Amino acid sequence: MRYPFLKTFSFALILLVCCHCKNPEPETSTKEEPPSPAKELQPNRYNVAFLIMDGVYNTEFTAPYDIFQHTQYRDSIKAMNTFTVANTRHPVTSFEGSRFLPDFDYTQDSIPPIDIFVVPSAEHHLDTDLEDEVMLSFVKKVDQNALYITSHCDGAFVLAKAGLLDSVVSTTFPSDIEKYRKMFPKLAVKDSVLFVHDGKYITSAGGAKSFEAALYLCETLYGKRIAESLAKGLVIDWDIETVPHLVIQ
Amino acid sequence: MRYPFLKTFSFALILLVCCHCKNPEPETSTKEEPPSPAKELQPNRYNVAFLIMDGVYNTEFTAPYDIFQHTQYRDSIKAMNTFTVANTRHPVTSFEGSRFLPDFDYTQDSIPPIDIFVVPSAEHHLDTDLEDEVMLSFVKKVDQNALYITSHCDGAFVLAKAGLLDSVVSTTFPSDIEKYRKMFPKLAVKDSVLFVHDGKYITSAGGAKSFEAALYLCETLYGKRIAESLAKGLVIDWDIETVPHLVIQ
Numbered sequence: 330m331r332y333p334f335l336k337t338f339s340f341a342l343i344l345l346v347c348c349h350c351k352n353p354e355p356e357t358s359t360k361e362e363p364p365s366p367a368k369e370l371q372p373n374r375y376n377v378a379f380l381i382m383d384g385v386y387n388t389e390f391t392a393p394y395d396i397f398q399h400t401q402y403r404d405s406i407k408a409m410n411t412f413t414v415a416n417t418r419h420p421v422t423s424f425e426g427s428r429f430l431p432d433f434d435y436t437q438d439s440i441p442p443i444d445i446f447v448v449p450s451a452e453h454h455l456d457t458d459l460e461d462e463v464m465l466s467f468v469k470k471v472d473q474n475a476l477y478i479t480s481h482c483d484g485a486f487v488l489a490k491a492g493l494l495d496s497v498v499s500t501t502f503p504s505d506i507e508k509y510r511k512m513f514p515k516l517a518v519k520d521s522v523l524f525v526h527d528g529k530y531i532t533s534a535g536g537a538k539s540f541e542a543a544l545y546l547c548e549t550l551y552g553k554r555i556a557e558s559l560a561k562g563l564v565i566d567w568d569i570e571t572v573p574h575l576v577i578q
Numbered sequence: 579m580r581y582p583f584l585k586t587f588s589f590a591l592i593l594l595v596c597c598h599c600k601n602p603e604p605e606t607s608t609k610e611e612p613p614s615p616a617k618e619l620q621p622n623r624y625n626v627a628f629l630i631m632d633g634v635y636n637t638e639f640t641a642p643y644d645i646f647q648h649t650q651y652r653d654s655i656k657a658m659n660t661f662t663v664a665n666t667r668h669p670v671t672s673f674e675g676s677r678f679l680p681d682f683d684y685t686q687d688s689i690p691p692i693d694i695f696v697v698p699s700a701e702h703h704l705d706t707d708l709e710d711e712v713m714l715s716f717v718k719k720v721d722q723n724a725l726y727i728t729s730h731c732d733g734a735f736v737l738a739k740a741g742l743l744d745s746v747v748s749t750t751f752p753s754d755i756e757k758y759r760k761m762f763p764k765l766a767v768k769d770s771v772l773f774v775h776d777g778k779y780i781t782s783a784g785g786a787k788s789f790e791a792a793l794y795l796c797e798t799l800y801g802k803r804i805a806e807s808l809a810k811g812l813v814i815d816w817d818i819e820t821v822p823h824l825v826i827q
Contacts, residue, residue: 368675386644387644388640388641388644388812391636391637391639391640391676392637392786394676395635395636395637398675411675413676420679425640425643425647425648425660426660427640427643427662427678428679429676429678430669430678502813503813504810534813535813536811536812536813536814537641537786537789537812537813538813563785563786564731564751564752564784564785564786565787
């Protein structure tokens with residue numbers, strides 16, 4: 330052939346035209362992408378994961394989140410990476426109607442090693458959430474390696490259902506403590522305290538008192554001075570001696 | 579024409595083929611749509627708007643939000659619709675790194691009449707946010723008709739910059755009170771209190787004490803019993819007599 334490149338050129342041209350004419354792929358893959366990328370975490374920090382879901386209570390999520398995240402602004406300590414885990418990366422709607430974008434989807438994403446796991450209360454922690462086997466399996470899995478597992482308010486129902494509290498003393502939201510005793514009759518339950526620390530489990534009464542349990546953990550990890558400083562940043566007078574709590578060594 | 583339907587059929591066929599072959603419009607319009615619809619509000623309630631922006635502090639947003647939103651679960655009162663306003667409906671990232679979807683964009687949406695306006699603190703409330711003329715204009719506009727204007731922590735800097743606090747006593751975050759006095763030397767400033775209520779303005783020290791200012795407003799609107807009940811739901815022992823505050827009648 331005199332002009333062999335012509336054949337190649339013609340073929341390329343045909344291919345180009347075909348490709349150009351072809352309807353672009355429907356953008357389903359883009360649409361199905363979760364709206365938020367997984368959070369980048371800093372090394373040499375504690376990884377603190379918050380389990381959120383539809384119906385999560387704002388305060389029980391944000392109170393410990395703020396205490397722990399603010400460790401990043403204190404010098405000379407091993408600070409905390411804070412991030413949320415959910416069964417989606419699409420927005421989660423809190424009980425109060427706020428919409429949060431989760432950082433990691435525990436059903437799909439590679440989840441970083443979790444040192445401290447926080448379970449805030451959610452609307453259905455006494456009923457349908459306790460039937461969520463995927464969520465409960467995730468909680469059990471996290472429990473295997475976490476240094477601390479904490480709950481706020483009815484978050485204790487999730488830990489109890491997952492069998493994590495079988496051999497420790499725990500507490501929950503004051504108005505739900507009788508339901509808690511009834512649902513988990515074998516558990517050792519303590520009432521009239523803001524939190525219980527037994528083994529690696531810290532269960533808190535929750536609500537606005539979620540700050541106290543988080544500050545206690547910071548005092549345990551970093552000492553009194555840092556805990557006082559974190560408290561001051563949130564206009565809290567911190568003295569663990571004035572906080573009704575139970576620590577089982 | 580013997581088969582007039584043939585002409586119609588052919589035309590329809592050509593149209594169909596053309597439509598089918600045509601590249602779909604790039605989906606820019608869909609992509610540019612804000613990701614969240616404006617919230618639907620219930621009638622016969624107070625409309626309570628929270629001004630959020632990048633850098634907003636979680637707790638100062640969620641603490642009053644929760645107290646006010648929970649009024650919806652108390653009988654026989656004029657409860658509160660709670661919603662967020664921002665200069666976007668795309669996600670806003672809090673100081674702590676949480677991502678919230680705002681309910682209304684005050685630069686674009688039709689904003690419902692606002693009865694109670696809440697300004698939580700944000701990271702740049704002492705600097706760049708005070709240069710945001712669009713935001714400050716919005717604050718001034720809301721002030722014209724709102725029944726109450728409240729701030730938490732450094733939110734007072736925004737109200738002061740907008741000129742709303744010129745003739746009232748106000749307070750702010752304890753660690754920023756000297757900067758506040760310096761930046762707004764003509765203002766009457768009160769320190770060592772958790773909040774000041776003067777006229778329709780309630781300025782709060784913020785942080786975890788943001789609950790107290792919100793409960794005070796609920797006690798003012800609904801009475802002591804409802805305030806106690808809202809407090810109990812968040813594990814707070816509520817007694818206004820024990821809260822350092824200043825009310826100017």
